[in-house]
Amino acid sequence: MMSLVFICSRRLVSDHSSLRRALPLIPEELYPMLFRAAFLDKKTLVLQDLVQTWPFSVLSLQRLLQGDEGHHPVQLYEKANRLCVQTVILGVMAYLREELAGQKEWRPPRKQRLRLLDMMGTHDDGLEHGPDTMSVWSRTVALAKACIDMAKRQHKESTQASKCRRVPEDMAASSAYSAMCVDVRVDLFVNRTSYAVLREALMLGSHGPLRLQCRDIRAEELSLRSTVTLLELLNPDYLRQIDLRFNNLGLPGLNALLPSMRRFTHLLSLKLPYSNIDVMRLAPAAEEALQNFASQICQLSALRELNLGSSRLSGRLSQLLGGLRTPLESLELAFCCLLPADLHYLSRSIHISFLKKLNLSGNNLSGVHLQPFLQLLHSVSTSLLHLDVMDCRLSDSTMATLTPVLCCCRCLRFLGLFCNPVTCQGIRTLLLRSLHMADLQLVIYAIPYDCYLDAQPPDDVRALINVDKLVRFEEEVQETLIHAQRTDMVWTYRTGEAPSPEYLSAYKDF
Numbered sequence: 001m002m003s004l005v006f007i008c009s010r011r012l013v014s015d016h017s018s019l020r021r022a023l024p025l026i027p028e029e030l031y032p033m034l035f036r037a038a039f040l041d042k043k044t045l046v047l048q049d050l051v052q053t054w055p056f057s058v059l060s061l062q063r064l065l066q067g068d069e070g071h072h073p074v075q076l077y078e079k080a081n082r083l084c085v086q087t088v089i090l091g092v093m094a095y096l097r098e099e100l101a102g103q104k105e106w107r108p109p110r111k112q113r114l115r116l117l118d119m120m121g122t123h124d125d126g127l128e129h130g131p132d133t134m135s136v137w138s139r140t141v142a143l144a145k146a147c148i149d150m151a152k153r154q155h156k157e158s159t160q161a162s163k164c165r166r167v168p169e170d171m172a173a174s175s176a177y178s179a180m181c182v183d184v185r186v187d188l189f190v191n192r193t194s195y196a197v198l199r200e201a202l203m204l205g206s207h208g209p210l211r212l213q214c215r216d217i218r219a220e221e222l223s224l225r226s227t228v229t230l231l232e233l234l235n236p237d238y239l240r241q242i243d244l245r246f247n248n249l250g251l252p253g254l255n256a257l258l259p260s261m262r263r264f265t266h267l268l269s270l271k272l273p274y275s276n277i278d279v280m281r282l283a284p285a286a287e288e289a290l291q292n293f294a295s296q297i298c299q300l301s302a303l304r305e306l307n308l309g310s311s312r313l314s315g316r317l318s319q320l321l322g323g324l325r326t327p328l329e330s331l332e333l334a335f336c337c338l339l340p341a342d343l344h345y346l347s348r349s350i351h352i353s354f355l356k357k358l359n360l361s362g363n364n365l366s367g368v369h370l371q372p373f374l375q376l377l378h379s380v381s382t383s384l385l386h387l388d389v390m391d392c393r394l395s396d397s398t399m400a401t402l403t404p405v406l407c408c409c410r411c412l413r414f415l416g417l418f419c420n421p422v423t424c425q426g427i428r429t430l431l432l433r434s435l436h437m438a439d440l441q442l443v444i445y446a447i448p449y450d451c452y453l454d455a456q457p458p459d460d461v462r463a464l465i466n467v468d469k470l471v472r473f474e475e476e477v478q479e480t481l482i483h484a485q486r487t488d489m490v491w492t493y494r495t496g497e498a499p500s501p502e503y504l505s506a507y508k509d510f
Contacts, residue, residue, distance in 0.1 A: 005030075009037040016045045028055035035064050044087040051091025052098070054114050061088065062121035082134035085119075089146050092117055092182055096150055096209045099180040100157045119143075119186045120215050136189040136218070143184060143212060144194070144201035151208030181209050185238065187216040195226055202233035216241035216269075224253045231260040241269035241305075250276045251289040258296035269305035269330070270297075277311035280337070290316065298323035305330035309359070317342040318349075327354035334388070335362030343372035347379045355380050359388035361416065366393040374405050381409045390444070391419040396426035403433050415443045418495055424448040424473050431477060431491065435484045443491045448473060 012019055013034055026034070031050060038046040051059065095114060119139070134142075190198050205211045214234050219227055227244060242261065249257065254275060261267060279290055297306070297320065306321075306328055313320065313336045321328075328351045336342075338360070346352065358380065365373045377384075387409070394402065399422055406415075417430075427445050434440055451470040470493075477491050 005033060006037060009033045010041060013038040013041060013043045013046045016043065016049075019046055020049055023049065023053055031055055032064055039065060039081070039084050042081060042084060044083055047084060047087045048091040048094065051088055052095045054095070057113065057115045058118060059088075059092075059114060059116070060118035061085075062118065080134045080139070081132055082138070083132070085134045085139060086142060088117070088119075089142055092184075092210070093146055093150060096180060096182060097153065100154060100209065113180075114182055117182055117184045119184060121187075136187060137191070137194065139186070140188045140190060141194050141197060143186060144197045147184075147201040147205035147208060147210045147212060148197070150210040151204035154209050181211065183211050183213050185213045185215060187218075188212070188214050189218045189220075190222070190230065191220045192222065192226075195222060195230070199226075199229060199233065202230070206233070213238045215239065216243070218243040218245070218271075219247075220245045222247055224249055224256055227257060228260050231257075231264075234264075236263045236265065238266075239264045240266060241271070242267065243269070243271040243307075244275065245271070246274045248274075248276045250278075251286065251293055255289055255292050255296065258293070262296075262299060264300075265302060267300055267302055269307075270300065270303060271305075271307035271332070272311075273307055273309035273332070273334075275308075275311060277308065277313070279316045280312050280314055290319070294320045294323060297321075298325070301326060304328060305357075307332035307359075308336065309334040310336070310362075312337045313342070315339045315341050318345040321345075321349065321351070324350070327351045329354050330357035330386075331355060332357070332359035332388075333363070334359050338363045338369075340369055340372040343369065343376050347372065347376040352376075352379045353383060355383055357386040358384060359386075360392065361388045361390040362392070364393050365389060366395065366398045370398060370401065374402065377402075377405050378408065381405070383411065384409050385411055385439075386414040387412060388414075388416040389420075390416045394420040394422060396423055399426045399430060403430050406430075407433050407437060410437060411439055412437060413439050413441050415440065417443065417445045418447075418493065420446045421449050422446050423450045427473075428476075428480075431480055435480075435486055435489075440489055443489070444495055445491060445493055447493050 009030070012022070019034075031054065035047070035050050037043075038050060092114070099113075188198065202212060215238055217230070217234065217239065219230065222230070222244075224247075227247065231242075242264070244257075247253070254272065254277070261270070277293075282290060297303075303324070303326065307330075308320075309332050313333065317333075317338070318341075322345075331346075331351065360373075363369070377387075387406075394417065399420075406412075415434075422445075427448060430445075431443075434443070447465065447470065451466050451473060453464040453466050474493070481487055481489055481491065
């Protein structure tokens with residue numbers, strides 16, 4: 001139920017002209033409530049006025065829109081409205097333009113200047129976007145263009161000021177910069193089409209009135225030179241995560257790139273999937289490159305999360321991770337051709353008591369790999385929250401051996417089993433055994449082997465599904481959850497199933 005204050009706020013923001021007239025009389029304590037109401041109802045004119053007259057030094061979108069006291073929650077990390085986010089950016093730009101030009105117009109006096117726009121917390125991995133939502137890529141481009149525009153405007157204003165006041169241009173610019181500046185804390189996503197505009201924004205923005213302070217950066221399909229350039233332009237005081245994908249750098253490229261990361265002393269997460277690392281059949285020179293790579297990874301002393309997915313790391317995990325002095329909390333090794341020796345190393349490594357997220361998808365965990373995997377799972381059972389073992393050749397017989405150990409992971413919240421050759425009975429057994437796992441919230445199970453027509457194997461792309469049988473089994477699963485009073489748990493074969501907000505909040509640091 002909405003509070004009376006929030007209902008009144010929604011009524012007030014519905015009339016832009018009335019709100020504008022009332023702004024000088026509105027207590028600053030009501031601004032957050034009005035902002036939330038305007039964002040929820042997409043009142044962009046009101047939003048811009050609120051931002052331009054913001055009475056606090058910080059404007060944090062996630063904090064403002066998370067919802068409280070029974071208000072309608074606007075989950076920005078799940079669905080960011082494009083028009084409203086753009087309006088917030090435009091509002092900050094309008095505020096800075098007024099400050100640079102010395103114009104106040106109708107605006108009420110401020111007790112504080114806006115110093116920080118916090119736009120962190122919007123993540124779009126795996127989420128669908130409609131025409132009304134704003135992706136991280138689009139927001140990155142919008143902010144980059146805003147930084148460039150404001151830097152050029154400041155240069156123009158300082159040039160005019162230097163001519164009118166007959167003072168050196170650099171002194172005028174320095175004075176304006178120190179008096180009027182808004183930092184933007186943000187997560188950035190860049191690829192080849194947006195690289196140039198982001199690079200220009202980081203170069204100009206470092207001395208402009210609107211400055212990007214990146215927390216997490218994700219870059220796709222960038223060359224080594226472009227990636228190094230971007231990293232050198234980022235402020236090391238804020239960067240927490242580097243995610244580089246589809247760059248095809250290989251060991252030589254990564255070894256050339258890693259020295260640029262040493263200055264990021266707060267770097268918690270490094271993701272290097274699809275980087276074309278292949279340790280199989282290495283030549284002597286490549287052996288030296290692998291050792292250099294492992295040595296440089298170990299120099300990232302704050303690292304808590306590492307993703308080396310889609311690399312051939314067979315038998316070399318101890319060499320790559322053995323030098324880390326600080327335990328990892330998240331390790332993603334999907335499609336890494338792991339050997340039993342790699343699983344044995346993990347089960348007795350320094351990371352084992354700290355791992356909260358483990359992704360072993362695409363690795364064979366059956367046959368000779370099963371016992372080492374069971375040992376690993378037993379060792380990590382007290383800390384593990386998230387386990388991905390999709391496409392790991394787990395059959396009914398393998399699952400029968402695995403299930404008792406799996407159910408000992410009492411803190412587990414997510415389990416991914418998609419694309420494993422199990423039957424309805426295998427999934428049914430796991431479901432019944434896992435009902436006591438109080439923290440388990442989301443299970444993505446494989447489409448049962450016996451729900452395919454003509455018993456075609458699930459890995460056959462031409463295989464057809466017996467839709468009626470699959471629907472009946474899905475209904476059976478839901479009935480089991482209802483009967484066991486576990487409707488808080490989601491079991492689905494749909495890989496795009498959205499986790500609950502509570503589940504997502506548990507992984508805000510990953």
